[in-house]
Amino acid sequence: MTQPSLTITPRSLDMQAADLLREQILKGRFAPGTRLLEVDLAAQFSLSRGTIRSALQQLTHEGLVVQSPYRGCAVCSLSSQDAWELYTLRQALESLAARLACDQITPQRVQALQSGLEALARAAEHQSWQELADADFVLHQEIVAISAHRRLQAQYRIVEQQIRLYIMASNALRPNLTQIVAEHQQLVAAIVSGNAELAAQVAKDHNSDGAMLVEQLRQIERHTEKQAEN
Amino acid sequence: MTQPSLTITPRSLDMQAADLLREQILKGRFAPGTRLLEVDLAAQFSLSRGTIRSALQQLTHEGLVVQSPYRGCAVCSLSSQDAWELYTLRQALESLAARLACDQITPQRVQALQSGLEALARAAEHQSWQELADADFVLHQEIVAISAHRRLQAQYRIVEQQIRLYIMASNALRPNLTQIVAEHQQLVAAIVSGNAELAAQVAKDHNSDGAMLVEQLRQIERHTEKQAEN
DNA sequence: AACCTGTAGATTGTTGACAATCAGCAAAGA
DNA sequence: TCTTTGCTGATTGTCAACAATCTACAGGTT
Numbered sequence: 405m406t407q408p409s410l411t412i413t414p415r416s417l418d419m420q421a422a423d424l425l426r427e428q429i430l431k432g433r434f435a436p437g438t439r440l441l442e443v444d445l446a447a448q449f450s451l452s453r454g455t456i457r458s459a460l461q462q463l464t465h466e467g468l469v470v471q472s473p474y475r476g477c478a479v480c481s482l483s484s485q486d487a488w489e490l491y492t493l494r495q496a497l498e499s500l501a502a503r504l505a506c507d508q509i510t511p512q513r514v515q516a517l518q519s520g521l522e523a524l525a526r527a528a529e530h531q532s533w534q535e536l537a538d539a540d541f542v543l544h545q546e547i548v549a550i551s552a553h554r555r556l557q558a559q560y561r562i563v564e565q566q567i568r569l570y571i572m573a574s575n576a577l578r579p580n581l582t583q584i585v586a587e588h589q590q591l592v593a594a595i596v597s598g599n600a601e602l603a604a605q606v607a608k609d610h611n612s613d614g615a616m617l618v619e620q621l622r623q624i625e626r627h628t629e630k631q632a633e634n
Numbered sequence: 635m636t637q638p639s640l641t642i643t644p645r646s647l648d649m650q651a652a653d654l655l656r657e658q659i660l661k662g663r664f665a666p667g668t669r670l671l672e673v674d675l676a677a678q679f680s681l682s683r684g685t686i687r688s689a690l691q692q693l694t695h696e697g698l699v700v701q702s703p704y705r706g707c708a709v710c711s712l713s714s715q716d717a718w719e720l721y722t723l724r725q726a727l728e729s730l731a732a733r734l735a736c737d738q739i740t741p742q743r744v745q746a747l748q749s750g751l752e753a754l755a756r757a758a759e760h761q762s763w764q765e766l767a768d769a770d771f772v773l774h775q776e777i778v779a780i781s782a783h784r785r786l787q788a789q790y791r792i793v794e795q796q797i798r799l800y801i802m803a804s805n806a807l808r809p810n811l812t813q814i815v816a817e818h819q820q821l822v823a824a825i826v827s828g829n830a831e832l833a834a835q836v837a838k839d840h841n842s843d844g845a846m847l848v849e850q851l852r853q854i855e856r857h858t859e860k861q862a863e864n
Numbered sequence: 865a866a867c868c869t870g871t872a873g874a875t876t877g878t879t880g881a882c883a884a885t886c887a888g889c890a891a892a893g894a
Numbered sequence: 895t896c897t898t899t900g901c902t903g904a905t906t907g908t909c910a911a912c913a914a915t916c917t918a919c920a921g922g923t924t
Contacts, residue, residue, distance in 0.1 A: 454880090
């Protein structure tokens, strides 16, 4: 898919800092709600505050960090509203990607999708949810890449990233493994068939466990609300 | 829709600069491809380079400006690929917005949509394409606002902005006025009816003149390519 | 003439210092 | 006791200077 680039890419310090911070956040090193103080981060990375500021702005645009004037940044906190937004948006983007991928499909790409499916099946066999989430991500990334739509790709990445943050934090989502695999097989089959409308439809209906997570988060939210009253 | 806020919003200088720059770009004051030098802009706005830098980063994330390392910023140039991306993405987002708006519809919001339609019809009567584009924008913005989906709203705004840049620059798009109005009436009717699937379908099929603009840009592109060869 | 090479000016990347603003607390008044 | 008001430390917003990098051009080499 991505050819190994021999060209060294000059990456500015602020982007490198953003990469590191993103990684830390997505790994759960900084829990949602954690304040991100510019001076601390600057000291931690041995960079100036301005550079850190730029990195934080980047992550803000990616939706991993929230910013309020004169009050600084914090790792994005999760509400059920946000989860709902992410899942509806993801569905729409995946549906579009599936539709477009049909027009760009080649034997080589079919192969890539198939190996993605195999990785997913292996993860299901191992009953490893982490591995499953990774394989799921790779497969969908592949579909989006095939669509040859840069903006869609960028947007999908951002949405996916935020969803990972949610899954990470809520530690939820124990879906039906075999159903997940079956759904993905169906989706890939639809794309390979070249039937754009079918593929779009399958992608739209596919994400049944998204609703599950949203509902779960709603309940957690209600629960913590009740606790807050006491 | 938006209540007049009496609370004065403290807006940092970099955001104010971004607002002004955005306005200038969308007004066509800076043509696509124009380089945006930090020192010049800093002098023009009487601000420091760092502040301008931040504003440029903001606009980069909005897709109005492109940035390359150590070579600075320029107003985003247009290719037919970009136009295709914007229109496909817009269709998907509008379709989602229409679907979601069905669940959030209230008599008051129906009223807002109706007055939006009237503004569109007036614009068509006046045969003013500028007015039509504005009314179109307001109406769609209203639909997206009704959907109560912050991320969708933000994303739609960005896509719409870029499309405006394209229309601005190519100075194209002389669509069938009465058809446009009819299509919008159909869309609003579908949303008001509360039939989410129908609304989504209508929104998806609605944007027929998008394909037209993409095709037009492709032709312009081929033409300039041929000229470049000579 | 064509190609490499190194230098100069311009422009961006980065930094540390200064100014503006905020949150929390303590003291004064009701 | 409760509210208000003015400090104080902490934190972000802004700036101007310094370092790194790029583009273009001049000069030399084959």
